[in-house]
Amino acid sequence: MGVDIQVEQLNAWFGKTQALHDITIKMSANHATAIIGPSGCGKSTFVRCINRMHETVPEARVSGRIRIGDLNVYNGTSATQVRRRIGMVFQKPNPFPTMSIYDNVAAGLKLNGFRDRRRLDEIVEQSLSRAALWDEVKDALQKQSGASLSGGQQQRLCIARALAVEPQVLLMDEPCSALDPISTSKIEELIFQLKERYTIVIVTHNMQQASRVAEYTGFFLLGSLIEFDRTEKIFTNPSDKRTEDYITGRFG
């Protein structure tokens, strides 16, 4: 069900500052790819270019090509169309505060015109199950607001919300950095299961998480992709000295 993501010669600017330089990378279907690198290296910018969230910043510019399966992200598709094929989970859990749990999960569908009530019920249950949250909230779907859950639950709610629109790709921008270790490991388990249906890109500054969760890892530095390879290779015997210096903690 997942698809490949092919990025070619991607450059990105914030006004005059160039944030990404000539990024070319292919992320495989039904695998998790981790993007690591020190602060300010462009990893969040990169991921936000994939679903065109980068454009929401004024004076943001992009050049290059990105393809998701057979969909050309920049040429010929509107940003909203692209984003409906891609789910995104952010660093700080951000459920819609005025909506119930049910409405939160259904938001992506309802706000895009979906009306079939019975089907909505099914989708909400399925998404919450896939996000490993169903059992914990099934009795309070309409009664509790999204914001009243714990941090880890909120993040899983956001994952359910992203899954409800049946995306092909799931982008996760440091999804566990605001969470405690137990919630983190629950979500990492979740990523393992999600890989079967979706292609996952996960930005993380936690290298141990990258090594636990992703088959492939890309190392970014100052806006360039320094090295991209299987995770075992990157973490046991990287080819580039800069990569090695970063992961052994010599800098960054």
Added chain:
Amino acid sequence: MSDRATMQMGQADLRVSLWRRAVDQFATFIAGGTVVLVLLPLGAVFGYLVYKGIGSLNWAFLTQTPQPVGEAGGGMANAIAGSALILGIASLIGVPLGIGAGIYLAEYGRNRFGDLIRFTADVLNGVPSIVIGIVAYSIVVLTQKHFSALAGGVALAIMMIPTITRATEEMLLLVPISVREAAYGLGVPRWRTTLSITLRTATSGVITGVMLAFARVAGETAPLLFTAFGNTYWNWNVNQPTAALPLQIFTYAISPFDEWHRQAWAGALILIVLIVVSVCAVRIAAGRGMLKGTS
């Protein structure tokens, strides 16, 4: 350290902490005192109103139109209804425009043009109400060639808009960008995000802004002087001169008749009460629509 030195240090510590506590209590007292001082005039006004007006407040007052000059009895029913009509028109015009402008400023107005609008709104806020009345007069009354509730509504709407706009803008800006991004990430177009997500999150604050504007214009007299003009009879026609509570109170208060003076007091009291009641009602209605454990 010797025992003596320890004791001396202990005594010094004690003095310092006593002094600190005294200062703290004094400051609390002053703060509390200023609150009382601020609430005093409010309480005094309200109390005096009740004292002066409660006697004349009766069922007849609330249901009858004014009696001819000199005769006893009669009421301000038409003024109450007229105020409702005029305020209704003002809200119909002012609230959508105000919220719309607020949305524009918050979402699309982070530029020179937006600054210009903001500046204009602030200036408009400071314009004396009588001047606004004159403006409405020249726009509506002169065109229609007669006074009307519509003109009154327009005048009051002009006064409501800046307050509503600024409040809406502030409240929308308070909505964290993460909430908006969550919606964008789901593929929701910007306009829909603004209306269904951002505005919805800011609803409570926006309502407060609207209520503030409403409460302010509900008691305005000057703009109604030559727009709604007043009427001693019932009027539901938007295009005819209409009575309004503040107008009526003004007319009665400057009259030489004791009977009318008494009714003016009652009118003032009922005006305050109605404003408070309507604000509370809206709050409750809005609250029930949102509930479900939102903090």
Added chain:
Amino acid sequence: MRTRFQQGLDELRQKLLRMGGLAEQAVDRACQAYVERDLTRCHMVLENESLINAAEREIDELAFDLLALQQPMAVDLRFILAVTKINSDLERVGDQAVNIAERVMDMVELPPAELPIDIPRMAAAVSAMVRRALESFIEAKAELAQAVLEMDNVVDRMRDEAFIVLVRKMNDTPAVTRQALDALLIARNLERVADHATNIAEDVIFWVRGRDVRHNVESPIAQQTTRDTH
């Protein structure tokens, strides 16, 4: 960055080198004892065995702590793993030195015999291997380690020769069978030490190899450097 970690790695290196020195010394001493038929030296070897064992424990503990607490990656991880393996090989070298000393002690009891075997030459070769392996560790040079791997064949041949020669001697002169047997065992022990030196060299290549590949230096005996220990 990561000063504590760096200090830990340096300490690990120092300890391992010290242990290497002890092991090397033990072998040399045992072989000297053979040449000079010196019991005192044999006893020294036996006594210093405990030092070597203690060093092994210390090094394992330190390596374990660094793994648990510092989450080493890539080259650091390979280094620590290599150290633990070299550690165990050095301890076995110490054991072999003790075995040699025990054989020597047995031989000293017996009348000296004319044996057609050049233990000192073999001992020198083996010592050189151990020393070079440790050097390759200090210098982190895979070429030095490779040289050690090549010398292993030489020592293997020496052991095979010793077997043939000494068996013939035992057949010819049954009176010196016991001495011949002791000498044969000593030769085998020396060959074992050589094997351990080879292991150490392989571990060094494993540790260093990543860096070599990065700088485009091909290791010609890549096929031989397997992770198995024999």
